[in-house]
Amino acid sequence: MHDLLVCRHINPAACPDMSKTAPVADTSRHAFDLVCDTDAQEISSTASRRLRRASEFLAAVQFMVGAGFHPKAGRTTLQLAEVFAERMARSSDGHFPFSAEATARQLGLKRRAVFNHARYLRELGLIAYVEHGSKRNVLRTRYGAAWTSEHGYRGTATLFAAVAPRVWDDAMGHRIEGQGYAGRQVGVTDAGRELAVAAAVERHRVRQGHQPTELVDNSGLCTPSVVVPQPRTSGSVDGELKDRTRERACQEKSPKNRAKGATGWSAARSAAAMQEARWVQLHTWWTQGSCVRQLAYALRPFFEAGWTWEEIGRELARWTVPLRPRHVASYVASEIRRRVNTGALFLPDGLVAPYRQPETSTWDDGQTPHGSRYAAMQAWKARTFRPAAARATAAFEEIRRVLARHAEPRRTRTAPECHVPGAHPENVRLTRAEIDALLEHSHPVVACETLWAQAEEAAEYRIEAQSRLSTWEHLPPAPPEPH
The missing domain is CATH 1.10.8 (Helicase, Ruva Protein; domain 3)
Incomplete structure (x- = not known):
């Protein structure tokens, strides 16, 4: 049992004043010994009960640190507890991981300081080990003989559980059922109810203190975005509507614009x-x-x-x-x-959107956004590389001539005039008399049927000649000559 005045290193601004929040009983009535035995800091052997809410964990930390049960716990211990409380939301059991490197970067402390203040929380009975971290490569254990260097390295993280010591429950008037980590709160005592009511009144007073007490002055003019409501004049007099002017009633109605995305199909x-x-x-x-x-x-x-x-x-x-x-x-x-x-399918124009055809450009004619920049680059090339620039300019001029020639409409060719008298039609160079003279001295034109008959006759004659040359006669062997 320690006295609060002995812990002179504790900053009163960091530690809450329990006398302002609730009439807490004197801590001298609640004896507490630090949990220095490492075996008693496991969830299987701890004397503290499990906490699942970050608000309860922070309240227990503030009470234990503010009461001065640990001579070295102070502002940094409270900051470390706040980091642990943020991580409790990731688990429904109130467990949170502990990484000394990440926590040190987050709080701006050394790794040794993080380890020390985590030990203070363990000795106060506020956190307990769920799993001890290890540098052993768990991937090698998972893959066994199939593990290779490509699988990489992964260590085991340390897991803590948020717990509350029995001294805090007794001070807050909690009725606890069970022992150790499995204990649970089943109610409150009369003193605990008074403390809870006093804490609720204090929270309400703090919220009321942050609200503005000055009344808002609405006597000034309205802002331009506020439209003052006008009395409605839509009533009818003698059967005529008075909610629109005569000019608007007489003007032609504009066609209704089709909604965006509509196709006009009923x-x-x-x-x-x-x-x-x-x-x-x-x-x-x-x-x-x-x-x-x-x-x-x-x-x-x-x-x-x-x-x-x-x-x-x-x-x-x-x-x-x-x-x-x-x-x-x-x-x-x-x-x-x-x-x-x-062009493989013919439909009326306008039913199918055409493909966009980009305009042909040589990129140095000033018609594109890069025209002026390209012209400046070509001018620099002309000054630096004169022969190559001259060839490029000549090539571009040739390309422009070709494009201009293709852009011109095609001229329809007309039949050349015939200078042969009496020639008809225009593409025939011979006169009628010359054609008659050629027909008299030339062989007659053979029709298709006659031509096919002559071809078949020639083929039969050729086959018959080939068969006649290829036939042979078998003669029996001659008898032997007499001696």
């Missing part, structure tokens, strides 16, 4: 298109199983052009789709657009 027309798309789906194997609504929307260019479902089905059958598309509607819409823009 519900009945969309339903009819879906019915047509259903028939198309039944007669096209790779569209079956897709969404009929999406398919009808993709086929709208055909419906706008007046096609029936039979014509649409025949058109889709010409596409020779080898596999079922992942998204049928998207494929149909993109294929319709591609075929229309390539």
Whole structure:
């Protein structure tokens, strides 16, 4: 048992004044010995009960540090407890990991200072070990003989549990059932109820103190964003409405603007298109199983052009789709657009958006955003590399001439004038008399039937000649000559 006045190193500003929050009983009635035995700092052997809420943990830390039960605990111990309280939200059991390096960076302390103040909290019975950290590579244990250097290194973190010593429960008037880590609060005593009421009144007073006490002056003019309500004048007099002027009533009504995303199709027309798309789906194997609504929307260019479902089905059958598309509607819409823009499918203009064709440019004509910059670069090249710049300029001039020649409209060629008298038509150079003279002295033209007959006769003659040359006669062997 220690006296608060002995702990002169504790900053009174850091430690809460328990006399202001609640009439806590004298700490001399509550004996507490520091938990210096490391075996008693485990959750299996600790005398403190489990805490799951960060607010209760911070209240217990403030009481134990403010009461001066540990001669070395102070402001830094409270800051370390606040870091632990933030990490308690990650676990439903009130457990939190402990990393000396990360905590030291967060608080701006040395690793040794973090270790010391964590030990102070353990000795005060406010935290207990759940699992001890280790530098052993857990990945090597997990993979066993299959572990390689590519798996890397991973150590085991230290896990703490937030706990509350029995001295804090007795001071707060908590009725505890059970012993050790498994103990739980089942109620409060009369003194604990008074302390809870006093703490609630103090919290209410603190909240009221932060609220503004001055009344807001609303007597000034309204801001421009505030519109003063005007009395309504929509009542009718003699059957006439008075809520609009005569000029507005007489002016022509502007056409209603179509909402963004609307297509102008009515519900009945969309339903009819879906019915047509259903028939198309039944007669096209790779569209079956897709969404009929999406398919009808993709086929709208055909419906706008007046096609029936039979014509649409025949058109889709010409596409020779080898596999079922992942998204049928998207494929149909993109294929319709591609075929229309390539000229393989003919639909009225305006139904399918055309592809954007970029304008042809040599990038140094000043027509593009980079024209002036490119011209300056070419001028620098001309000053630095004169022969290469001259060749580049000549090449660009040739490209411009070619582009200008292609941009000019093609001239329609006319038949050349014939200077032969009596020639008809214009592309014939011989007169009629010359043609008659050629026909008299030339062989007659053979018709197709006669030509085929002559060819067959020549083929038969050739085959007969070849067979006659290839025939041979078998003669029996001659008898032996007499001696």
